[in-house]
Amino acid sequence: MGAVFLGFVVSFVVSSLYTGVVLATYKDQSNTTAHVLYFAHALLNGALVGALVGKMAPTSGGARIGGAVIATLGTFFGYANAVPFVILKEQSEFVLRDMLESHPFYPAKAWWQNGADGGVAWPNLLGLLVAVAAAWGIAHLVGTKRGQAHTGPQL
Structure with a gap:
């Protein structure tokens, strides 16, 4: 539970920073730049939450799932919170x-x-997938590395 809560705090901070970056640069962003920033935000959010969850709860599958959900929500709300500020x-x-x-x-x-044709914005959905994959994958990697720590030769 503590790992997911700390993941939430980290995700909130990363999402707030992304919202600030969008607010500061939205006039100068091309469509490609906006997508690259969104994917970078999703990757960073997922990676930080995953690393934190993997470090604090190395064997907990529930914490990995919670971290993936938190990273996904942080990615979504980072974008959605920028809209009212703009x-x-x-x-x-x-x-x-x-x-x-x-x-x-x-x-x-x-x-x-x-915005162009009113259809589904696929890059935004793919950004959620990036956040989930980064959070789950890094939590798994960090958790399994921590569980297999080498203590040196046993004599």
Whole structure:
């Protein structure tokens, strides 16, 4: 339980940093740059959460699953939390309030839909897969390495 909670804290920090990076650079980002930043965020989030979970709970499958879920949620909310901040920066607090009152799930919809044709934004879904794979894989690697620590020759 403690490993997953600390993974949550780390994921929150990484997601907040990603939201800040998006807020600071969204005007200068191309579509490719936005996708690369999103994938880097997913990989970093998953890797840090996985390393922490693998270090604290090396043999717990439940902690690995919890870490993968936390990394996935952190990846999603890092993106979704940036949307209201960009709206607030570009428009006003009245526009943000109206958006939250009339379309409270707009940030999730913006994450899910491709802006060009309204279809599914596949890179965003693949980013979740990257976060899951990184969290699970690194937790497994760190956990098995820790469990097989070599203590030296036994004489």
